[in-house]
Amino acid sequence: MFSNIKWILQATSSSTLKTKLSLIKEALPKVGKGDDIVRCMLCPNMCLHVCPVFDAERRLTVSPSVKSRLAYFSSGGEDVGDALWRCLPCNACKQACPTDISVNENLIDERNKICELDEEPESVKLAFITHESMIRDLEKKFREKFGEFEKRDGKLLYFPGCRTFEVAEVIRSTIKILDFLEIDFAFRNVLCCGSYLKELGYLRQFREHIRNLKDILGSYEGVVSNCPHCVKVFLKDYGIKAIHISQLIAGKIDRFKVTELSSDDPDKPDKADKLSSATYHDPCILSRDLGIVEEPRKILSELGIKLKEVGYNKKNTYCCGFGGIYPYIDTSMASKISEERRKQLIEASQTILTFCPICKKALDAKDITEVLAELV
Amino acid sequence: MLKIIRRSRYSEKIDEVVKELKRVGIKVSTHLADRIAYSKDFNPLHLNRLLDYTLPALPDAVAFPENAENVSSIMQIANSYSIPVYVFGGASGVIDGATPYCGGIALSMLSLGKIKIDAERLLVKAGAGVVGGRLEEVLNHKGFTLRHSPQSLYCSTVGGWVATKASGQFSTKYGNIEDILVSLKVVMPDGEIIEAEPLPRRAFIDPNDLFIGSEGIFGIICEATLKIRKIPKKNHKIAFRFDSMDDAVENARKIVQTFKPALLRIFDRLESLKNFNVNGVVMIVMVEGEMADQERDFVLKKVEGEFLGEKPVDDWLEERFNVSDISKFVPLGIIFDTIEVSCSWKNAMEVYRKILKAIRDVDGTLLASCHASHFYEEGLCFYFTFAGVAKNLEEYYREVWKKAMEAALGTASISHHHGIGALRAKWLPKELEGYYLIFRDLKTLFDRRNILNPGKVVDMDCTG
Numbered sequence: 119m120f121s122n123i124k125w126i127l128q129a130t131s132s133s134t135l136k137t138k139l140s141l142i143k144e145a146l147p148k149v150g151k152g153d154d155i156v157r158c159m160l161c162p163n164m165c166l167h168v169c170p171v172f173d174a175e176r177r178l179t180v181s182p183s184v185k186s187r188l189a190y191f192s193s194g195g196e197d198v199g200d201a202l203w204r205c206l207p208c209n210a211c212k213q214a215c216p217t218d219i220s221v222n223e224n225l226i227d228e229r230n231k232i233c234e235l236d237e238e239p240e241s242v243k244l245a246f247i248t249h250e251s252m253i254r255d256l257e258k259k260f261r262e263k264f265g266e267f268e269k270r271d272g273k274l275l276y277f278p279g280c281r282t283f284e285v286a287e288v289i290r291s292t293i294k295i296l297d298f299l300e301i302d303f304a305f306r307n308v309l310c311c312g313s314y315l316k317e318l319g320y321l322r323q324f325r326e327h328i329r330n331l332k333d334i335l336g337s338y339e340g341v342v343s344n345c346p347h348c349v350k351v352f353l354k355d356y357g358i359k360a361i362h363i364s365q366l367i368a369g370k371i372d373r374f375k376v377t378e379l380s381s382d383d384p385d386k387p388d389k390a391d392k393l394s395s396a397t398y399h400d401p402c403i404l405s406r407d408l409g410i411v412e413e414p415r416k417i418l419s420e421l422g423i424k425l426k427e428v429g430y431n432k433k434n435t436y437c438c439g440f441g442g443i444y445p446y447i448d449t450s451m452a453s454k455i456s457e458e459r460r461k462q463l464i465e466a467s468q469t470i471l472t473f474c475p476i477c478k479k480a481l482d483a484k485d486i487t488e489v490l491a492e493l494v
Numbered sequence: 495m496l497k498i499i500r501r502s503r504y505s506e507k508i509d510e511v512v513k514e515l516k517r518v519g520i521k522v523s524t525h526l527a528d529r530i531a532y533s534k535d536f537n538p539l540h541l542n543r544l545l546d547y548t549l550p551a552l553p554d555a556v557a558f559p560e561n562a563e564n565v566s567s568i569m570q571i572a573n574s575y576s577i578p579v580y581v582f583g584g585a586s587g588v589i590d591g592a593t594p595y596c597g598g599i600a601l602s603m604l605s606l607g608k609i610k611i612d613a614e615r616l617l618v619k620a621g622a623g624v625v626g627g628r629l630e631e632v633l634n635h636k637g638f639t640l641r642h643s644p645q646s647l648y649c650s651t652v653g654g655w656v657a658t659k660a661s662g663q664f665s666t667k668y669g670n671i672e673d674i675l676v677s678l679k680v681v682m683p684d685g686e687i688i689e690a691e692p693l694p695r696r697a698f699i700d701p702n703d704l705f706i707g708s709e710g711i712f713g714i715i716c717e718a719t720l721k722i723r724k725i726p727k728k729n730h731k732i733a734f735r736f737d738s739m740d741d742a743v744e745n746a747r748k749i750v751q752t753f754k755p756a757l758l759r760i761f762d763r764l765e766s767l768k769n770f771n772v773n774g775v776v777m778i779v780m781v782e783g784e785m786a787d788q789e790r791d792f793v794l795k796k797v798e799g800e801f802l803g804e805k806p807v808d809d810w811l812e813e814r815f816n817v818s819d820i821s822k823f824v825p826l827g828i829i830f831d832t833i834e835v836s837c838s839w840k841n842a843m844e845v846y847r848k849i850l851k852a853i854r855d856v857d858g859t860l861l862a863s864c865h866a867s868h869f870y871e872e873g874l875c876f877y878f879t880f881a882g883v884a885k886n887l888e889e890y891y892r893e894v895w896k897k898a899m900e901a902a903l904g905t906a907s908i909s910h911h912h913g914i915g916a917l918r919a920k921w922l923p924k925e926l927e928g929y930y931l932i933f934r935d936l937k938t939l940f941d942r943r944n945i946l947n948p949g950k951v952v953d954m955d956c957t958g
Contacts, residue, residue, distance in 0.1 A: 125768045129861035145826040152825030160821040162536045162586045163649040167627025176605040179531040194495035198527040216816040429635030
C-alpha cells in the first residue's frame, strides 16, 4: 500500500495539519522498525487453516501468529516453554502468507538466543540427544561394516541424508538407479547435513558442522540426495551445488520407459503393470522450497502410472508431520499429523508414492526410487 | 517485561478449579504461553499494546474440551466456583468480544474439530472449532462449497461465525450465516447440552435464533449443521466505473431488487484508487450458477457506468484475504480499524456521508474510506476503514468509535456483522431500545451467576 504514492496523498489530503505533524512526529521515526516476527504477530493468523501443527494440537498457542507473539514476549524475557519449537519446516504458512513469512525460519533466531543462554526447555535438550544418538548409531554401523553399502568414489556425491538410513531400501534403490543411469557417483560415510541443529536453534554448532563438512562436500562436482531437507540446506546454508534425486531421474526418464525395459527381457514381469495407479504425496520442502512439483508427475506419467491426485497436492500439500525437529519434540502429535495425511491419501488411492525418505516412513508410502529400481 | 492492563479477580480460586477440572479428565493449562495465547481477540487496540509487551488481560487457566460433554463438565465446575468462562474460537473477532477481562477460564473450542459431509441432504456438520478455510477446502475437494466467505475465513471458526452472526463476501446471493445455518448443538451456562435436529423448517421461534449473534453470552455453540452447495461451474465478472458513490449505489439497488449477484461491491474514490488505481468509484460484480448468462446480460444492459471489464474483479478476488496492511500500520504507531453498519436505500447516502464525516472530523484521523459490501432488497452495508495517529492512541480510537456510533444511531444499525463485544456494548441499549431489557433478562435467566463471557454485549461490568 505504501508504494501507491497517489493514494497516500489523496488519503491524507483531508487530515488536519496537526494530524500530519503527528504523523511526522510519531510514525516516521518508527519506519523500518517492525521485523517479520512483529509483522507476523500482528496478523490475525491468516494461515491458521493450513498449519499442520495447529491442526494436530488444536490450541492457539502453537498457531503461527501466536508463536510469533510468544517469540516476541520471549525476547522480552518471558518463559514461554517449548512452544517456539513446536513447528515444522513445512512452510505451509509461508505459502499462504502475502508477505512470504516463514514462521519456522523466523523462530530460529529466538530459539538460538534461548539455547545460547542454556535456557532451552528439557524437551529441546532431549530432542538434541535423540538425534545425536541416532547419528552415533549410524556412525558406529559405518565404522564396523559400513552397513551393507560399498564405499566408492566418483564425481558426484550421493548423500542419502541421515533419515534415509532409517529406510535403507531407498538407498539400495537409489544406488541401483544411479548405476543403471551410469552416473559416476561417490558414496561415503558422511551422514547428516546438520539441519536439525539449525532447527533446534544451536546455530553455533550448526556453523561448525558446516565448516567440517563443506570441504568434503565441496570436493565433488555436486551432491545428489534423497532428502529434500539436505538439498535445501546445502543450497541455502552451505552454498554448494545440490540436486534432489527426482531432478536427476526426471532428466533421464526416457531410460526407464516401461516398453523398452519389458520388451528386452521377456522373462522379466512388467512390474509397472502392478502399479497401474497411485496417489502422490508432495513432500513439503520438495514442492514449496525446491519447487519440484512437475518432475515426480512426469516420472509417473512416463512409467504409465495413472496418478490419482489427492485434494491437498503440489504446493498446497499437507505435511507428513515428521520433518524437522517436531517429531523429536512431540512424537505423538507428529504421528497425529501423519495419520491425518495418510487418511487423505488413502481416500485417493491405496498406493501412496512419494519422493522423500521421511515422508515415506511417516506415511508408510513407497519412494518413487523403489518403483524405478524394480524396473531396472 | 509483561504488563497486564486488567488483572484477574479469580487467581486465588484457580488452583482448586484446575484440580477439579483435571479430576474429571479435562485438559487444562496454567502455563504462561497458553494464557498469553488466549489473552485477547483481534481488536486493534490490543495490537498497538502488544508492541509494548502489554496484554489487555490474562486468563488464569485455559481449558481444552474435546466434545460437548467436556464443555458441560467445565460449565458445571465453573458454576460451582462462580468463576468466569470466556469462549474462544480463532480469536479473530475485532470487537473485544473474547478478551478475558475478569480472568478465570479461557475455553478453547478448537478441539471440537470434526467435519461430516452429508452429500444427500447437502449439509455439513462441523465442530465449533473447525477453521473456516479448512472447512471450505475439505468441501471443495469433494466438489462442494459453503459460499460463506468472511475475510477472516482462514482464521475464524464455525462456532465463531454463528456466535458473532458473521457475514461473507458472497452473502448478497447466498445469505449470511443465519441463512446457511440449519441446526446447532449448544451447552447452556448451567452445563445442559441441547441439540436440534437439522430440519428444513419448524414452527414456533427458531431455537437457533437464541444463539445466532449471541456472542457466547447465552450458551456455548459446540457444533453447527450448515447448508452446502455444489461449486458453481459458470461465472461472469464485470466491473464499472462511476463518477460518484451516489450513482453506483443507485445502480446497485437496481440490480439487487431484480436479482442477487454472488458478489457486489462498491468502493469509494479512495478505495478505488488504492485497490484498482482508478479515479472514480468502482463497482465489481460477479454472477454465477445456472442463470449466470442471463444475469450478466441484465447487468450489462441496465447498469449505467463505464465498463471496466473483468480485471478489477480478478484483482479483488486475488487480494481479498490480504490483511497485511495492518502489520505495516501498527509498528508505525498508527491505529487502523473498520466500522460496518447497515441502512436502508432511503437514507443510504446520508449514512455514508454522516459517518465518514464523523470519522474524518476526529483530530488524528489520517484517512477514512468506505465500501459497500453486502446488499439486500431493502438496503445495504457500508464498511468504513479508518487510520489515525495520536499521542494517546486509545483516546483517539475511542473518540472515533463514539462519533461514528452516534452518527449511526437512528439511521443505521450500529453493526452489520462484526458484532457488539465490549467495544459496542454501550450503544446497544439505544439501538435495541425495549428489546435490550428482554435480552438482559434472558442473560440473567440463562446464566444466573453471570459467568459466561461477562462484560460483553449486555453487561458493562469488568470491561476493558
